[in-house]
Amino acid sequence: MGTKKFxxxxxxxxxxMGHEFYSSTDLMANLITKEEELVQSFGDxxxxxxxxxxxxxxxxxxxxxxxxSGRPDLEMSDPLAAYKLMRRLREEWATIAEYTKLxxxxxxxxxxxxxxxxxxxxxxxxxxxxxxxxxxxxxxxYPQNITTDHLTDPTNLEARLDLVSLKGQRxxxxxxxxxxxxxxxxxxxxxxxCRGEAVKMxxxxxxxxxxxxxxxxxxxxxxxxPVKEEEEWDKPPFMRYHDVISETxxxxxKNCSRPRLQRSEVNSKDxxxxxxxxxxxxxxxxxxxxxxxxxxxxxxxxxxxMESADSLEVSNYGIGGHFGPHYDTGKRDESSDGYRIATILxxxxxxxxxxxxxxxxxxxxxxxxxxxxxxxxxxLQNGQVDEQSLHAGCPVFRGxxxxxxxxxxxxxxxxxxxxxxxxxx
Numbered sequence: 001m002g003t004k005k006f007x008x009x010x011x012x013x014x015x016x017m018g019h020e021f022y023s024s025t026d027l028m029a030n031l032i033t034k035e036e037e038l039v040q041s042f043g044d045x046x047x048x049x050x051x052x053x054x055x056x057x058x059x060x061x062x063x064x065x066x067x068x069s070g071r072p073d074l075e076m077s078d079p080l081a082a083y084k085l086m087r088r089l090r091e092e093w094a095t096i097a098e099y100t101k102l103x104x105x106x107x108x109x110x111x112x113x114x115x116x117x118x119x120x121x122x123x124x125x126x127x128x129x130x131x132x133x134x135x136x137x138x139x140x141x142y143p144q145n146i147t148t149d150h151l152t153d154p155t156n157l158e159a160r161l162d163l164v165s166l167k168g169q170r171x172x173x174x175x176x177x178x179x180x181x182x183x184x185x186x187x188x189x190x191x192x193x194c195r196g197e198a199v200k201m202x203x204x205x206x207x208x209x210x211x212x213x214x215x216x217x218x219x220x221x222x223x224x225x226p227v228k229e230e231e232e233w234d235k236p237p238f239m240r241y242h243d244v245i246s247e248t249x250x251x252x253x254k255n256c257s258r259p260r261l262q263r264s265e266v267n268s269k270d271x272x273x274x275x276x277x278x279x280x281x282x283x284x285x286x287x288x289x290x291x292x293x294x295x296x297x298x299x300x301x302x303x304x305x306m307e308s309a310d311s312l313e314v315s316n317y318g319i320g321g322h323f324g325p326h327y328d329t330g331k332r333d334e335s336s337d338g339y340r341i342a343t344i345l346x347x348x349x350x351x352x353x354x355x356x357x358x359x360x361x362x363x364x365x366x367x368x369x370x371x372x373x374x375x376x377x378x379x380l381q382n383g384q385v386d387e388q389s390l391h392a393g394c395p396v397f398r399g400x401x402x403x404x405x406x407x408x409x410x411x412x413x414x415x416x417x418x419x420x421x422x423x424x425x
Contacts, residue, residue, distance in 0.1 A: 021120045022128040023263055023318035024280040025400040026254075034119065041111070048104040059096060066092075131278065131320025134395050138191045139354065190325050193358035193365045194394035200363030201233070209234060216303050227301040232374065233364050236388050240366070241301050244373045245294055250348045252290045253404055257282040257314040264315060264323075267331060276324040279393075283311040298344055298406055302375055305412035308337040314348070317355070317401040323393035325360055328378045328407060329385050338410025339379060341417070343389075346373045346404040354397030361390045368401060379410070381419055 021028050066088065120128075135141060192198035213226035228242035260282035265272035286292040291312055299306045329339045345357065347368045357366040357374070366374055378389045393401075 020124055020127075020263060021318075022124045022131060023278050023321065024261055024316045025318055025321070025396070026258065026316045026402075027261065027280065028318065029400075031120070038115070041108075045104055045108045052103055056099060059099065063092065127275075127278075128319045130275070131318065131395070134320040134322065135354075135397055138194050138395055139397060140195065189360040189363070190358060190392050193360060193363065194354065194356060194392075196365070198363055199365050205234070214301075216301060219300055219303075221300050229301075232366055233359075233362070236362070236377065236386065238364065238366065238374060238376050239302075240369070241373045241375070243371055244297060244301060245346060245348075245371055247371075249290055249294060250371070250402075253284065253294070253312075253314050254316075254348060254402060256284055256288060256291075257316075261316065266326070276326070278319075278321045279315045279317040279323065281313050281315040283313050285311055294346075294404075295406065298346075298373065301373075302342075302344060303416055304342060304344075304408050305416060306406075306408070308409040308411040310340070310407040310409070313405045313407075315403050315405065317393070317396045320395045321393075321401065322395040325390055325392040327385060327390055329389075330407065336411070339383075339385075340407040341379045341410045341413055342375060342377045342408040344373055344375045344406040344408065346406075347371070348402035348404055349400060351396055351401045352398035354394050355399065355401040356394045357391060358394060359388065359391045362388050368403075377417075381417065383410075383419065 021031065189198055209231040211228070211230040214229040215222040215226050227244070230240045230242065232238040232240045261280040262282065263273055264277050264279045264281040266274045266277050268274060284291045286295060295306055295309075295312060298304075328343045332338055347370055349368065350370045351368045355368050357368075358364065376389060376391075378386060380386045393403075
């Protein structure tokens, strides 16, 4: 087997070092190429062994022709014959020893030993299984809905009736005994919203929502290219901004994030890694001109100051990838920039099924829509945590979910969102 091929393959494997696979669909997508590389390297190894064996058989044939035959005692009585034998043993077999060292066996064995440490391990398989159970639990899926290509969309009413029915009985009160559960909260508002249920936006209320072209209070940058602004929710107000990022910019953010992706963390005293958040993330700085341009655009369309905001964080979700109910307020940082007053969430991909952003305390559900950004406030105007901002990222059922998040701190927003004197506002 060519040494160059092994070197290339070793370098390829090194790129996967330190990663867990199940928490990022983008990283798992590389496993298809990896399997092809493994099969190819195994075939190369077999060819190398066959070539090596042919060389060894040729040497063996020569040895069989040259070796002495007859009575050893008589042949060794000839000094010249004895000398030839000793020289042959010394030189010929030394050469054979070098030939055997050229065997690709040890090289390939070392490769496999190294490779086994870099492909999905037992923990990946276990956590992927937990992700599948999570999908069954939240979306009320029969096992066959996961293992076949004919998957239903939980946001469709007829499909939801099929998912909660048992043996053809159309009753939302009958549970599926084949569904495995991780806990006893499968009927929570969060999970119901993920299935497209419990949404409190009635038709009459929805008709009062508006969409418009906006200059955000007369921003000169938006006079000739106003932003497309849509009301997604009225109380509290959620705004969705359309066409805020181009396809080229999306791919740039994803490509810059890929080599930096690490398991997403949470604010916890016990461990920054939590199974309540299954994804991989990477922070991008404004030193990148594309990142700078996107963040400046977010400031223009939202009217928020970005000076003290957190870095733009790009995330990709894995098998059953989700982020359970949580608040985005975070902690007051050492520089006294304050809590995260608002969140801007950019959807960098569409999601086939699942992956909605839901707000359990108000019954709101926002569907991922590539190229759009959604904004909400995490604090009331009096500076207290807004209980209505509790939100979650639903498990991804089908597709790959990419998002970019910008958390905006309190400092710098004093004249952009004035404080309220009321304890309830």
